[in-house]
Amino acid sequence: MTTFADFAALRAAIGTEVGVSEWIEIDQYRIDRFAEATGDRQWIHVDPIRAAAGPFGRTIAHGFLTLALLAPISQQLMAVSSARMAINYGLDKVRFPAPAPVGSRMRGTLVLVSVTDIEGGVQVARDITLVADGVAKPVCVARHLVRYLS
Numbered sequence: 001m002t003t004f005a006d007f008a009a010l011r012a013a014i015g016t017e018v019g020v021s022e023w024i025e026i027d028q029y030r031i032d033r034f035a036e037a038t039g040d041r042q043w044i045h046v047d048p049i050r051a052a053a054g055p056f057g058r059t060i061a062h063g064f065l066t067l068a069l070l071a072p073i074s075q076q077l078m079a080v081s082s083a084r085m086a087i088n089y090g091l092d093k094v095r096f097p098a099p100a101p102v103g104s105r106m107r108g109t110l111v112l113v114s115v116t117d118i119e120g121g122v123q124v125a126r127d128i129t130l131v132a133d134g135v136a137k138p139v140c141v142a143r144h145l146v147r148y149l150s
Contacts, residue, residue: 006082007122007148011115018112018126021073023105026061026132031102034065048102060099066106066140067094070128073108074144083148089123090145098137106132106139113143121149 002018004010028048035041043050044060051059071088080086100106113125123145130140 018110019077059102063096087147092143094142100139104132
């Protein structure tokens, strides 16, 4: 965990890798719970028997499940102690270059891209790359925007 004391410390870290998260297990239980929560029950995610004969050889995590893991991963990697709150402002770009297969582990790397002044605080752009063990390409690459308010 990297804790930035204030917005000046954030600005000083632009262009640097903040850290690499712990591994998160992608098991069928997590995938099934996500399918239930979202109503996305496509067979490549929730039917292990059918998926075994499909293009990936087993079930895979939903792209939006991998995207949802940005929250716990980024919270694990950085904080701004002088901010009274952080607000997820959105995403500029998201890609899923490769699927995250069931049984794999994922972790993320966070790089600070920019810090822009806004009323009451700053907006931070962070590039987050999620990788899965045993997968050659990243499973998710996203530019995440967060607003830190003082």
